[in-house]
Amino acid sequence: xxxxxxxxxKYYEIAFSFVDSEKQADLFEKFIKKYSKTGAKSVLDLACGxxxxxREMAKRTTNNQRKQTID
Numbered sequence: 001x002x003x004x005x006x007x008x009x010k011y012y013e014i015a016f017s018f019v020d021s022e023k024q025a026d027l028f029e030k031f032i033k034k035y036s037k038t039g040a041k042s043v044l045d046l047a048c049g050x051x052x053x054x055r056e057m058a059k060r061t062t063n064n065q066r067k068q069t070i071d
Contacts, residue, residue, distance in 0.1 A: 009050050016049065025056035 032040050045054045 013050050013052070016052070018051055021056040022028040024053045024058070028053060028057065029060075 028043075032043070043054065043057060045051060049056055
């Protein structure tokens with residue numbers, strides 16, 4: 001049986017409030033810089049839930065960068 005918490009964004013964020021999205025975004029950006037061979041200009045976050053990390057990364061973007069979420 002699928003948990004209904006994933007259908008309620010408010011409760012989903014409460015359940016995952018322990019997540020340090022700034023620290024995770026730092027780590028994701030570090031990985032992108034280290035491993036991207038083309039200089040990533042966009043990020044696709046699959047199964048992102050409420051996109052805590054992507055929202056943090058979006059705060060740091062310039063106009064030529066794109067972020068996309070798909071849950």
